Amino acid sequence: MLLVRRDPVYLDYAATTPIAEKVLAAMLPYLSERFGNASSLHTFGRRAAAALDEARTTLACALGARSGEIVFTASGTEANNLALRGVAFAARRQGKGNHLITSAVEHQAVAATVAQLRDWFGFEVTVLPVDRFGRVDPDDVRRALRQDTVLVSVMLANNEVGTLQPVREIGALCRERGVLFHTDAVQAPAYLPLDVNALNVDLLSIAAHKFYGPKGVGVLYIREGTPYMPPITGGGHERGRRPGTVNVAGAVGAAVALREAQREQELHVARLARLRDRLIAGVLARVPEAQLTGHPTQRLANHASFVFRGIDGESLLMALDVEGFAVSTGSACSSGSPEPSPVLLAMGFSPEWALGSLRVTLGYPTTEADIDAFLDVLPTCISRVRLALAEA
């Protein structure tokens, strides 16, 4: 142990965030006395339905959408699945085309869904390359668009390396060609303005737990008129687009969380970006054989990510955990797998470098003292892991 710490410091806000007090307070009545099913016709049901309507309107407002365009889901993963399959299946039914375009750095929730559409449903897929910062070139999108392209899906902000994609430009290209455009905006709501018209998107996915809302609540925006065939079937909830009794407390929480996250964005973004830059400069100055991953400026305000030669990310994560710092190697969903990240490989890192990845993501409670304390322990943790690996 380098330091005797009282409380562990959480630096993994890209994995999930705590629920904000205001959000929890808004949710609680719908977990207790206002427990009704929003589809029931009696008073209990009508109260729940009214809360759901209000939540839908609040979310629509925050996204520049209409309330009928908002669909509640059970996660960001589910929102992405519904977007991709819903559009692909509708195109198949209408005999409209068979080609999907995505990027090499998408979250598994998009990448695995597209792979399944290719391998099991016979869609043709173009996976766009990225540059060394993880950015898609809109010219590559232009070249990849075909007569039979039904959907392009490119994320707004990358979860592993924080890079922002030129979504607005890509959306404009798709619109020119009459092709539907989806963006996975799950990492963005606390840090970027999210207006579906400014972004030129037809479908957009978010998840409340990434912006101080509850886990298990996603939101899918589907532009009015978008051909969509429900990939899951059941009752008429969410106008048939996502059957299943709606999580009213979760929807209320997601709405308050998004409203507050957007409202407070200016307050937090400048401060977080300053702390992020202090962290990045500190790591690169103190640790030999270290590289920043992702774009140096076009990146999420709270996101710093690195690779270090001669370590494995999971050993470093555990060493930092012992010192009282909770961080990640990259994607929370792929921890536990010793393979180098496909995102880092697509950005041109060798497997040797890519195995040594670290993601440090800041949140509203993060202070300068947290960053400085982290910078104090990191070099020793890395030396220790390097030594252990060299001796193994």
Ligand SMILES: Cc1ncc(COP(=O)(O)O)c(C=O)c1O
């Ligand atoms: C970019 C991105 N998309 C999708 C997801 C999946 O969201 P959820 O955890 O709500 O299923 C995540 C979660 O880490 C993410 O970062």
